[in-house]
Each structure stands twice: as C-alpha cells, then as structure tokens.
Amino acid sequence: xxxxxxxxxxxxxxxxxxxxxxxxxPLFLAKRSNSIPLRCYWFGYDLHVVLAQKPFQPFLGTKIKxxxxxxxxxLLKELENWYGGSTNRLKFFSPLxxxxxELLEAINCGNTKNTIEIIYEDDNEExxxxxxxxxxSGKDEVGYWPSDWLNTSxxxxxxK
Numbered sequence: 001x002x003x004x005x006x007x008x009x010x011x012x013x014x015x016x017x018x019x020x021x022x023x024x025x026p027l028f029l030a031k032r033s034n035s036i037p038l039r040c041y042w043f044g045y046d047l048h049v050v051l052a053q054k055p056f057q058p059f060l061g062t063k064i065k066x067x068x069x070x071x072x073x074x075l076l077k078e079l080e081n082w083y084g085g086s087t088n089r090l091k092f093f094s095p096l097x098x099x100x101x102e103l104l105e106a107i108n109c110g111n112t113k114n115t116i117e118i119i120y121e122d123d124n125e126e127x128x129x130x131x132x133x134x135x136x137s138g139k140d141e142v143g144y145w146p147s148d149w150l151n152t153s154x155x156x157x158x159x160k
Contacts, residue, residue, distance in 0.1 A: 011082045027144040030096040030100060067116060095146050
C-alpha cells in the first residue's frame, strides 16, 4: 500500500469521530504529497485560481468548474468521508486536497497520481480543459495556509 493511500485510510477512520480536532492535518498531507502549480480558493460557492506558476498564469482568476470530472462542491462533499467535524473548516482546507493528484487518487477521485484534469470557465463563461502535471518541486514556496494565498504582500516576500 502506498503512503498516501495508507494515510487517507487512517484519515477516513479518524473522520468517523466527526470532530474537527480529530483529523490528520491537511497541511501535513499536502506537505508530503505532490502538487499542481496552481492554488485555488473558495469565494462563496465558487472555486477560483488565486496563484499560478508559469506557464499557468493565464488561469489566474478563472473559475474551476470540474476537477477530474467532479464539481468542486461534489469533491468537497466526497472529502467529508476523510475529514470529520466542521464543513466550513473542511471547505477552508479543501484546496490542499484539490491540488494534489496523489491525494485525489488515494480517495478515488483521481485517475492518476501525476496529473489532474481541470475544466475552467473564463470571463466569457466559456469552458476549457487542461491536464496539469504535478511535481514536488517549488510547491513549498507559497506555504500551506489557503488564506495566505490571498495576501499579496506575503506572497511577494515568499517569492523573493
């Protein structure tokens, strides 16, 4: 059994306690897993790209319609099986799961542990698809606290 499958198996057992404080830390999981070069954040019911490494910067601000064929809301609902307690807290941390093909594959929401297919919606409400490859390099630069990704002065300091 691979490490992420093992960890997510333990996370599923811990989630049954339905206590926000009885979970495997999403930060811990994200640090140990691969990641695509994009970061997203929830604005109301919509998930948007808020950070992107080159050459993915044209996707900044776009709305994510589907990740590996599932809507962000459906993925969030699916994650409830692996994260107990507060749904709002899970929603806050969910981008840490969404950015890792390894974690998505470990919970049967991904087809491969190396790529994620994302369907975006642009400003003209046109949808387009891209396959994004993950790696472990460069992913630590922006940190693992989703709300920090919205702080432009903090991101400038981290990217120097």
